[in-house]
Amino acid sequence: MPLTWTSKGNYQDMWVFCEQNNNQFVPCSIEMLGEARRLMDKYNKDYSADEKVVAVVFGYQIDALVQEAIERGADVVYSCDDRNLEHFLLEPYTKLIAKAAQGKDTYKSYDEPRYFLFPATNNGRDISATALAALDSGLASDSNLLYINDELIRHPVKTKRGDKVEEIVYPRILHMKRPDFSGFEWSTILCIDDEEKDFHPQACSVIPGSFKALERNSQRKGIRIPVSFGLVAKDLRTKIVKREALPKEADLTNKDVIVSLGRGIAKNPTQGIKLGLELAQVLNADVGISRGVVTAKYPVDPAYMQYIRDVRQVGETGQKVKPKVYIALGISGAIQHKKGMDKSKMIISVNADPNAPIKEFSDVFIEGDIFEVIPKLEAHLARALGGTK
Amino acid sequence: MVDCIVTVKGVPDFREGKVHFKEDNTLNRGETPTVLNPSDRIALMAALEIKVKHGGKVTVVSMGPLGYKTVLQEALEVYGDDAYLFSDRQMGGADTLATAYTLGMGMKKIGLPDIVISGFKTADGETGQTGPQTAWLLDYPIITHVISIEVDTGNRKVLARRLAGEDIEEIESPLPCYIITDPNFEASYRSATHRLRFLKLQEETRARAATIDSVFKAWNATELGLDPKKIGLKGSPTIVNKVEAIPTAPRERTAKVISGKDDQALAEVAKQIAQAIRG
Ligand SMILES: Cc1cc2nc3c(=O)[nH]c(=O)nc-3n(C[C@H](O)[C@H](O)[C@H](O)COP(=O)(O)OP(=O)(O)OC[C@H]3O[C@@H](n4cnc5c(N)ncnc54)[C@H](O)[C@@H]3O)c2cc1C
Numbered sequence: 001m002p003l004t005w006t007s008k009g010n011y012q013d014m015w016v017f018c019e020q021n022n023n024q025f026v027p028c029s030i031e032m033l034g035e036a037r038r039l040m041d042k043y044n045k046d047y048s049a050d051e052k053v054v055a056v057v058f059g060y061q062i063d064a065l066v067q068e069a070i071e072r073g074a075d076v077v078y079s080c081d082d083r084n085l086e087h088f089l090l091e092p093y094t095k096l097i098a099k100a101a102q103g104k105d106t107y108k109s110y111d112e113p114r115y116f117l118f119p120a121t122n123n124g125r126d127i128s129a130t131a132l133a134a135l136d137s138g139l140a141s142d143s144n145l146l147y148i149n150d151e152l153i154r155h156p157v158k159t160k161r162g163d164k165v166e167e168i169v170y171p172r173i174l175h176m177k178r179p180d181f182s183g184f185e186w187s188t189i190l191c192i193d194d195e196e197k198d199f200h201p202q203a204c205s206v207i208p209g210s211f212k213a214l215e216r217n218s219q220r221k222g223i224r225i226p227v228s229f230g231l232v233a234k235d236l237r238t239k240i241v242k243r244e245a246l247p248k249e250a251d252l253t254n255k256d257v258i259v260s261l262g263r264g265i266a267k268n269p270t271q272g273i274k275l276g277l278e279l280a281q282v283l284n285a286d287v288g289i290s291r292g293v294v295t296a297k298y299p300v301d302p303a304y305m306q307y308i309r310d311v312r313q314v315g316e317t318g319q320k321v322k323p324k325v326y327i328a329l330g331i332s333g334a335i336q337h338k339k340g341m342d343k344s345k346m347i348i349s350v351n352a353d354p355n356a357p358i359k360e361f362s363d364v365f366i367e368g369d370i371f372e373v374i375p376k377l378e379a380h381l382a383r384a385l386g387g388t389k
Numbered sequence: 390m391v392d393c394i395v396t397v398k399g400v401p402d403f404r405e406g407k408v409h410f411k412e413d414n415t416l417n418r419g420e421t422p423t424v425l426n427p428s429d430r431i432a433l434m435a436a437l438e439i440k441v442k443h444g445g446k447v448t449v450v451s452m453g454p455l456g457y458k459t460v461l462q463e464a465l466e467v468y469g470d471d472a473y474l475f476s477d478r479q480m481g482g483a484d485t486l487a488t489a490y491t492l493g494m495g496m497k498k499i500g501l502p503d504i505v506i507s508g509f510k511t512a513d514g515e516t517g518q519t520g521p522q523t524a525w526l527l528d529y530p531i532i533t534h535v536i537s538i539e540v541d542t543g544n545r546k547v548l549a550r551r552l553a554g555e556d557i558e559e560i561e562s563p564l565p566c567y568i569i570t571d572p573n574f575e576a577s578y579r580s581a582t583h584r585l586r587f588l589k590l591q592e593e594t595r596a597r598a599a600t601i602d603s604v605f606k607a608w609n610a611t612e613l614g615l616d617p618k619k620i621g622l623k624g625s626p627t628i629v630n631k632v633e634a635i636p637t638a639p640r641e642r643t644a645k646v647i648s649g650k651d652d653q654a655l656a657e658v659a660k661q662i663a664q665a666i667r668g
């Protein structure tokens with residue numbers, strides 16, 4: 001249940017939940033610390049303030065991680081070092097965050113953090129949601145661009161005073177931009193107080209790879225604050241009984257040749273995949289897909305199910321590939337897809353739409369129906385490659 | 390017997406050719422048909438698996454405009470014994486926190502089940518926040534990214550496998566609990582009895598979907614006893630301040646454009662590809 005109903009509280013600092021896996025930060029954790037450092041350095045200048053970057057690090061035997069968080073940009077690290085917390089666990093981690101964010105201690109005398117960032121990984125998204133439910137505040141997801149400034153707002157509810165909707169300047173607002181609606185739109189989410197209630201922290205999850213981490217700097221100083229509270233049995237009611245590494249089914253990141261399928265396969269998905277696989281075989285290539293294929297959930301022949309799973313997705317939220325040759329079959333070329341493949345040396349695309357955006361970043365654009373073009377291209381390739389495959 | 394509630398939502402149909410845009414290239418929701426959110430179909434299949442194996446009741450709930458009745462109908466085609474729609478003008482514009490509160494209160498009024506199941510993400514909101522937040526407000530233990538479930542009714546426990554980034558975890562939780570299915574969730578029916586029951590339940594639910602009214606109820610904010618400060622726009626900490634069309638990627642390569650019907654050009658491309666692979 002929500003713990004707070006704050007109004008006109010005192011808020012400070014930017015907090016960053018630093019997820020670790022097997023005692024290593026996931027890359028997004030240090031990327032967020034880097035961005036938090038940049039944002040707060042600018043914030044402190046703009047507002048003549050002295051607010052901090054605060055890292056939250058939980059786990060077991062995490063001294064090295066605490067040190068790394070400081071060297072990567074944190075001024076303060078809230079840590080909890082406990083055998084029970086070795087691996088990510090949603091409930092106790094959430095309670096510890098809520099406790100640190102709302103409690104008072106030698107370092108923290110304000111009511112709640114001003115801003116809070118989480119990684120948009122599986123675990124990071126989950127805890128962003130539960131933590132902000134516990135803190136009773138707002139959350140944007142999947143941001144990849146952040147900035148802070150004062151914003152003039154006119155909103156039918158938030159800025160309604162009496163019967164009138166007014167224009168009100170909200171100071172120090174974190175602007176959280178995110179691509180959404182399956183990549184068609186880009187929206188700016190704000191977390192805004194209303195007349196009766198404050199909504200802090202202003203929080204979001206951050207897409208991995210959006211920001212640059214800082215180089216480690218051993219000269220940087222910071223303080224460590226242990227958080228603890230007697231975890232009770234109820235906090236540990238979900239237990240990890242087994243944990244094993246996920247077999248890396250389809251690692252495309254080091255492939256020389258990749259054939260990727262998009263929703264262009266829609267009119268006959270099974271046949272489309274089959275054609276893609278045949279082409280891949282001639283090229284000794286691996287098969288990737290756009291997210292369009294993942295979300296479409298095509299009813300395909302069970303033998304081909306493995307080719308429409310998200311593990312093969314190329315793009316911003318999938319694998320980033322850089323083969324010698326990337327062949328995009330029926331992929332429109334959304335910016336999120338582009339981010340995962342535009343480092344390819346040669347990009348060939350096949351698309352029925354002569355104006356498909358992917359044309360703008362292809363070396364060769366073949367206009368046509370993939371169901372007709374693939375077999376032809378395949379035959380020519382078999383010849384061109386001769387005995388070399 | 391294991392009772393389940395499944396949360397489902399309607400989303401714009403994002404399939405090729407169905408999406409309509411406004412002049413500024415943002416989504417024209419009015420013109421784009423609404424369908425059952427694809428990942429909620431998976432949540433429903435998980436509930437069906439539990440029903441096949443353990444019996445009990447599957448209730449489908451949604452918060453949204455009255456038009457969502459068709460979405461619930463689509464959900465019942467997968468599986469549902471009954472369906473509830475929480476619908477009120479005041480609920481409009483809810484962000485995930487306000488949605489979670491509304492769904493949680495609605496479930497309390499229906500009667501809290503052994504297992505609540507939500508989909509991973511909506512195809513339009515794409516936050517993946519609503520499930521965990523609803524679970525938190527209900528004080529249910531949560532297992533997210535679930536790819537398979539076993540219920541141990543004797544010990545009132547759930548054993549679920551979940552995707553945790555680079556790892557697969559097996560999680561044990563007491564009942565009641567909250568499950569969020571991963572898009573990779575798969576139901577498994579190994580015994581013939583289960584497969585037969587699956588077919589029979591499917592047939593029954595399709596009949597129910599066709600005549601949804603006898604199992605369908607809509608409740609408004611007053612009927613649900615909701616705090617007006619916690620729902621809709623008013624109860625939402627976040628606002629969408631601006632929506633822009635995502636700019637198309639800037640031109641970076643100048644494509645040689647050829648027609649898929651031009652055999653000679655295709656042969657030329659094949660040669661280039663072969664060269665690029667060798668080089
Ligand atoms: C937060 C977020 C992250 C995302 N991350 C990714 C990501 O990592 N990777 C990714 O790929 N997407 C990602 N997306 C989704 C992305 O925005 C697009 O929706 C997706 O890439 C579209 O896939 P598509 O090109 O296959 O489908 P569509 O956009 O539907 O395009 C299909 C194309 O196929 C063509 N076509 C149709 N039929 C034929 C035919 N018979 N022959 C030839 N051509 C045909 C059409 O002209 C069209 O150009 C993300 C979105 C969001 C919101």
Ligand SMILES: Nc1ncnc2c1ncn2[C@@H]1O[C@H](COP(=O)(O)O)[C@@H](O)[C@H]1O
Nearest residue numbers: 396452507508510511514516517518519
């Ligand atoms: N308005 C709603 N009504 C019912 N369920 C919802 C609603 N919004 C979200 N959900 C559930 O929460 C999941 C995640 O949604 P989201 O947080 O919007 O990505 C969905 O798959 C649904 O199961």
